[in-house]
Amino acid sequence: MTWVWEHLGDIGGYAVSHALLAGIPLLVGLLIALPLGWLARRYPPVASVIVGGSSLLYTIPSLALFILMPLVLGSRILDAINVYVAMTIYTVALLVRTVADALGAVPESTRQAATAMGYRGFGRLVAVDLPLAVPVLAAGLRVAAVSNVSIVSVASLIGYPQLGYYLTDGYQRSFPLEIGVGIVGCLLLALLFDGAIRVGEWALTPWARAGR
């Protein structure tokens, strides 16, 4: 255990780096998935293309994607941008369907009532559809967050430092404690993300708790 205490500073730094690599793509991915999911919802003919295509992205092995990124982006091999972009792609892949489902979960009668009150398309989306989509959206976001925390650890194979480093390094040195630190660190981070999203959802949906 002394190893853990001696390396606490490193572990903390790697955890922060891991959180950023997983968290920033989560937010950016959500922002990209929102209009795509809305499009899929709005124009059923393109829905299969958007939802199917984005799901397909998720099947690309993460290691391959990390290695491909510099070729596509023209970035340096160790540039953090590679990881950010790759993780954003995975997030979008998971969230497009979630956004489409979340918007679809808004009751038709509520939508109709909003239109009849005189909301226009975008105004209605912001004022009525999105707030009501939050519970389904949050559920999908939690899955994507946990998935991101897990996938980011693979980036250590291309030498980008975060908690995944302890997995590869520990394996090479046959040092189980180090591997354990990597696993527990990822777990705690995933729980943190999950908890944060739950709190956000709780704050945004006082109405969902009413009448229970």
Added chain:
Amino acid sequence: MIRFEGVTKRYAGGPAPTADGSGDGSAVAVDDLSLTAPTGQITVLVGPSGCGKTTTLRMVNRMVIPTSGTITLDGRDTAALDAAELRRGIGYVIQHAGLFPHRTVVDNVATVPRLLGWDKRRARDRAMEVLARVGLDATYASRYPAQLSGGQQQRVGVARALAADPPVLLMDEPFSAVDPVVREQLQADLLTLQQDLAKTILFVTHDIDEAITLGDQIAVLRVGGRLAQVDTPERLLAAPADDFVADFVGRDRGYRALAFQPPPRVDLTVEPTVPLGATPAQARAATSDGWLLVVDSAGMPVGWVRPDQLTAAITPTDLHRGGTVARRDAPPRAYLDAALSSPSGRGVIAEADGRLAGTVTARAVVAALPHGIPDGAATQGDSARKAPRP
């Protein structure tokens, strides 16, 4: 005033229209409808499911776009107006209220004023005012729709439609999802509200009783979206245009028509009464037959007792409350109902302020009816004779 001129709504690709249809593979929801809903009045669209009544309603605020024909609001062609602007000027109430679950009651009601650009404070003040108007206590304002009963939600729905004070209200089966007692109350409250507000209301229902209760004018639609008859409730009951309308307005139409006649000219019988708290001896001395009417301290009739069964001073739990009370200025239907529902066979008639005026028998009410009342009604009146017991 809402005016439909030759309005047709045809859906492409639907099943072919029934029997007489042209068979072009499109379904006609509304067929060449011409109808005027006069300003300040309630026009009810009624008919069986599939008659296009909801489609008709939704064409007014362009939730459904007519295939042909024009709809004008106070002379302005709705097709020429911006749809969102048009809708902000038309109140809309639907079944299950259609409230926004994520907004509090007051914010639901403030929706249209906010869309019209009112500042938040003014919109909320107005919302509170309208909530009071529809009979909702201010304590409900900060609740969410899920915390209200169906009837309360429906009141909020009406308040939301009225918030920006639009001249026109569209109501699509607004009361059909609540239980009968609440529905009656909502209907009565709507009529009271309408006396003050005089909105131009287009009201859709499948319930002919509701149509008769609320409508100044009733338009009966048949399946396929054809207008069968437009008339006042009285005329509709008295002279259905054809078998379809006759069938639709129902078998009780003779009795229901009594609701549209002036109060019957009958002499009221002075009824012996005792106040609440009277002793059995007082009650037995006052009674003329098996039943005795009890009044409260203000002289309002509260119910009947059987003096021979009393063992102690009369309390509210001793009262038989089956009988309805008719106001003196009520139509014959209310008089007859009071008599038929009374355990003594004597209907209780009250003054406008609720104090007892006297009683009347069903036989006397029927005898006072003008000519043209079907024999059926008289038979009903006679059968009430067996109600009084020794």
